[in-house]
Amino acid sequence: MPRPLNPEDARKAPGDIADIVSSPHVALRDEALFTLLYGAGLRISEALSLNVRDLDRLHDGLMTIMGKGQKERVVPILPVVQRKLEAWRAAHPAPHPQAPLFCGVRGGRLNPAIAQRTMRQWRQMEGLPDTATPHALRHAFATHLMQNGADLRVIQELLGHASLSSTQIYTLADEHRLMDVWKKAHPHADKPAHSEESSS
Incomplete structure (x- = not known):
């Protein structure tokens, strides 16, 4: 089952993670990266495969x-995400079109283990469980969309799932929404649990 971050933790994660790194340069990079993961629901591998030219x-x-599987999909980039990406590009050490958008200190493509380690440090400081990983931001993206009424097919397209069954797991993870639907739809949902016993 997906273990998404709650909305508050997901929103504050990028800024908080940026605050714990020692270099202002790396802080801009990490804030842009983690804002992108939550704001667009990308896999860490998808984000790290981007080049500078992709912003153009x-x-x-x-x-x-x-x-x-080398399948392309189009995702919306929220204004807040775009601002963080542009702020990082302005500080990028070598922003030529072919350069990796998210680079390490030596200029090569950022290793996902570095991003995972940084988020691990943050979650330990926050007292969050081991499930609070970069991928949990993707889970949070999908779960929070569903909690706010997004259509399952739309979420499937945004996540790039080949099968709807892969997306349906978020309906199981979203227990609050399931209960709301049940309460609104089932004829007995508003009946007290002891009513039948008391009437017998």
Whole structure:
């Protein structure tokens, strides 16, 4: 089952993670990366495969992402995400079009283990469980969309799932929404549990 971050932790994660790194340069990079993961629901591998030129291909708030199996999908990039990406590009040490958007200190593509380690440090400081990983931000993206009424098919497209069954697991993870639907739809949902016993 997915273990998403709650909305408050997901929103504050990028800024808090940026605050714990020693370099202002790395702080801008990490804040942009983790804002992108939660704001667009990307896999860490998808985010780290982006090049600087991909920001120039962002049109009308939409970006083309190369997902699993070399399948392209278009995802919306929220204004707050775009601002963080542009702030990072302005500080990028070598922002030529072919350069990796998220680079390590030596200029190569950022290793996902570095991002995972940084988030591990943050979750330990916050007292969060081991499930609070970069992938939990993707789970949070999907779960929070569902909690706010997004259509399952739309979430499938945004996540790049080939099968709807992969997306349906979020309906199981979202227990609050399941209970709300049950209470609104089932004829006996508003009947007290002891009513039948008391009437017998």
